Amino acid sequence: MLENILEYQEIEGKLVAEENELLKSKDREKVAEYSQLLKNQHARILTLETQAQKVNDSYKKATAKYEEFLKKLEVLEKEMENADSSKIAVYEKAYKDFAAISNSLEKDITNIYNHIQQISKEYEEIITKSKADRIKFDKYKAAFAKVKAEKEPKIEELKNKLQASKEKLDSKLLNVYLQKREAKKFPVFVALIANKCGGCRMEISASKLGQMKTNDYGVIECENCGRLIYKK
Ligand SMILES: [Zn+2]
Numbered sequence: 001m002l003e004n005i006l007e008y009q010e011i012e013g014k015l016v017a018e019e020n021e022l023l024k025s026k027d028r029e030k031v032a033e034y035s036q037l038l039k040n041q042h043a044r045i046l047t048l049e050t051q052a053q054k055v056n057d058s059y060k061k062a063t064a065k066y067e068e069f070l071k072k073l074e075v076l077e078k079e080m081e082n083a084d085s086s087k088i089a090v091y092e093k094a095y096k097d098f099a100a101i102s103n104s105l106e107k108d109i110t111n112i113y114n115h116i117q118q119i120s121k122e123y124e125e126i127i128t129k130s131k132a133d134r135i136k137f138d139k140y141k142a143a144f145a146k147v148k149a150e151k152e153p154k155i156e157e158l159k160n161k162l163q164a165s166k167e168k169l170d171s172k173l174l175n176v177y178l179q180k181r182e183a184k185k186f187p188v189f190v191a192l193i194a195n196k197c198g199g200c201r202m203e204i205s206a207s208k209l210g211q212m213k214t215n216d217y218g219v220i221e222c223e224n225c226g227r228l229i230y231k232k
Contacts, residue, residue, distance in 0.1 A: 002189070002217050002230055005173050008165040009187055015158040016186065022151050027144035034137035041130040048123045055119060059112045066105045073098050173217065180226065189219075191232045200225035 022028065076098060080091045166174065180188040190198030192212075197204060202224040212218045212231055219228045 001170070002173075002219070004165070004168045004170070005177060006189055006230075008162065008169060008174075009177070009189055011158060011162045011165055013187060015155065015162060018151060018155050018158060022148060022155075025144060025147050027140050027147055030140040031137065031144050034133055034140060037133050038130065038137060041126055041133065044126055045123070045130070048119055048126070052116070052119050052123070055112060055115050059109070059116060062105060062109045062112055066102065066109060069098065069102045069105060073102060176228070180228070183226070185225075185227060188228055190222075190227045190229055192229050197222040197225060197227060197229055199227040199229075204229065 076095055083091050177188050195204055196202060199222060202222060208220055211220050219230050222229055
């Protein structure tokens with residue numbers, strides 16, 4: 001009676017193994033890794049573009065302000081040339097103040113300019129790296145697609161076999177099996193080996209063993225791992 005569900009379990013085991021092989025494929029891991037890298041780079045590029053926009057704006061504002069100051073300074077210089085001697089001291093003070101302001105503006109502009117250079121350097125680097133990583137990503141993606149294409153017929157075949165095998169099953173037994181699978185147990189059915197659970201190797205008590213004679217399908221549940229134990 002248990003034969004059918006054991007056959008089902010065996011097919012599922014093969015299917016899971018094939019699917020796991022795909023999941024664990026190095027190419028698949030690399031695809032995921034490079035996909036994440038590209039995403040991060042893209043996000044960084046967007047951030048840098050926003051930063052560049054802002055810094056460029058402040059560069060424009062600062063240079064405009066600077067030019068305005070230079071003009072004022074020029075006017076002041078001319079006024080000073082023609083100023084009468086009693087006002088010279090006042091003009092000199094104003095000139096010093098203006099010069100200080102324009103110096104500090106020059107410094108601001110230099111800082112902003114350096115920041116722009118820094119952003120554009122990182123931007124260039126990231127674009128170059130991103131291009132190289134995109135090539136690698138495409139390479140791994142193609143390699144994984146190939147592995148997948150090779151595996152898929154086998155997986156399809158096992159899925160069809162599993163479905164065919166499922167139709168032969170007693171629905172009560174199938175439900176119990178599916179519940180255990182839901183709880184991530186595999187294999188669900190294990191043989192009794194030297195009075196031990198074939199899954200977790202725990203010793204089965206004599207009273208529990210006695211239930212094998214009375215239970216449906218002669219199956220008992222392991223108290224330790226929850227698998228279903230049958231006698232071979
Ligand atoms: Zn067990």
